Amino acid sequence: MKAFITGIAGFAGSFLAEHLLAYGMEVSGTVRNTSKEDHIRHLLPYIRLHACDLRDKAAVNNAIREAKPDYIFHLAAQSDVPSSWQHSIETLYNNFACQTHLLEAVRTYRADCKILIAGSSEQYGYVKPDELPVKETNPFRPLNPYAISKITQEHIGYQYYKSYGLQIVTVRAFHHTGPRRGENFVTSSFAKQIAEIESGLKAPVLYVGNLEAKRDFLDVRDVARAYRLALECCDSGEAYNVASGRSMSIREVLGILLSLTDSDIDIQVEASRLRPADSAEVSGDYSKLHSKTGWKPEIAIEQTMADLLNYWRAKITS
Numbered sequence: 001m002k003a004f005i006t007g008i009a010g011f012a013g014s015f016l017a018e019h020l021l022a023y024g025m026e027v028s029g030t031v032r033n034t035s036k037e038d039h040i041r042h043l044l045p046y047i048r049l050h051a052c053d054l055r056d057k058a059a060v061n062n063a064i065r066e067a068k069p070d071y072i073f074h075l076a077a078q079s080d081v082p083s084s085w086q087h088s089i090e091t092l093y094n095n096f097a098c099q100t101h102l103l104e105a106v107r108t109y110r111a112d113c114k115i116l117i118a119g120s121s122e123q124y125g126y127v128k129p130d131e132l133p134v135k136e137t138n139p140f141r142p143l144n145p146y147a148i149s150k151i152t153q154e155h156i157g158y159q160y161y162k163s164y165g166l167q168i169v170t171v172r173a174f175h176h177t178g179p180r181r182g183e184n185f186v187t188s189s190f191a192k193q194i195a196e197i198e199s200g201l202k203a204p205v206l207y208v209g210n211l212e213a214k215r216d217f218l219d220v221r222d223v224a225r226a227y228r229l230a231l232e233c234c235d236s237g238e239a240y241n242v243a244s245g246r247s248m249s250i251r252e253v254l255g256i257l258l259s260l261t262d263s264d265i266d267i268q269v270e271a272s273r274l275r276p277a278d279s280a281e282v283s284g285d286y287s288k289l290h291s292k293t294g295w296k297p298e299i300a301i302e303q304t305m306a307d308l309l310n311y312w313r314a315k316i317t318s
């Protein structure tokens with residue numbers, strides 16, 4: 001089987017590439033900038049890269065023609081919520097154009113391949129307490145431009161499924177983290193600050209935003225497995241939550257990270273880390289995915305946080 005990952009050098013893309021290789025697939029994918037391949041440097045002998053900005057229609061056509069994939073995992077996107085407020089039009093344009101170019105290329109050159117679209121729990125946005133854990137049937141009440149772009153991506157997928165019969169599955173992934181996570185996201189921001197404090201690079205003050213928000217945390221390696229199973233076993237035209245079913249506050253996750261260090265650290269709220277709107281609590285019901293694939297999360301949050309902190313410790317001292 002030939003798998004093709006858009007955004008293969010990204011956080012989730014790199015773990016998905018490892019997972020698919022271990023599963024015996026031939027793996028290729030797109031990178032925008034070939035000099036920024038840190039996350040997949042160790043995989044370079046085993047994968048094929050296509051230098052391709054998905055906003056460039058001709059480049060996407062070439063990549064799909066060359067790769068001839070059986071499976072496509074569409075992960076590349078502008079995925080940062082705070083930037084989506086600052087750059088709302090770019091976020092919508094980027095996530096819309098990249099996916100449309102990809103689906104047009106598939107329709108023209110590879111109509112029988114299966115495509116997974118990476119959606120997000122942010123699509124649910126504001127969730128009422130009696131709706132938790134949310135099912136796929138819950139209404140979308142988006143709270144930021146990124147969420148709107150992900151809803152749009154899901155709708156484009158549905159439209160191509162109905163209009164042209166493309167085999168498209170959408171996953172709505174809940175908050176996932178682990179080693180290689182970008183430092184703009186909450187757990188990585190905290191873990192990096194702790195590693196910097198431990199090594200004396202930073203005063204012992206850890207800056208935070210809204211600690212009361214509750215999120216459904218997953219390990220990226222569990223998510224990679226879910227993506228592969230979803231594409232192999234799930235129904236086209238349908239969307240599936242990838243979630244743990246439980247929520248935990250950001251304060252609790254910070255507590256886990258702090259329990260892993262001997263440093264004495266002060267916590268300070270930094271106004272720039274607060275958002276115009278933030279879902280108070282989100283957790284997802286993953287029974288629809290489980291019934292099709294048998295998937296359930298396996299890696300405990302304590303393990304994920306230990307691996308993430310060790311990742312930053314190694315990166316800072318290297």
Ligand SMILES: Nc1nc2c(ncn2[C@@H]2O[C@H](COP(=O)(O)OP(=O)(O)O[C@H]3O[C@H](CO)[C@@H](O)[C@H](O)[C@@H]3O)[C@@H](O)[C@H]2O)c(=O)[nH]1
Nearest residue numbers: 079081120121174175184185186208209210211213273278
């Ligand atoms: N980034 C950040 N977030 C903080 C901080 N302190 C508290 N938070 C809170 O931590 C939560 C998670 O923020 P992020 O890690 O930035 O991620 P996100 O906005 O939930 O989005 C991520 O998860 C989505 C799926 O749930 C993804 O779709 C999205 O692309 C991204 O990976 C939010 O409620 C945010 O307000 C901080 O210092 N930094």
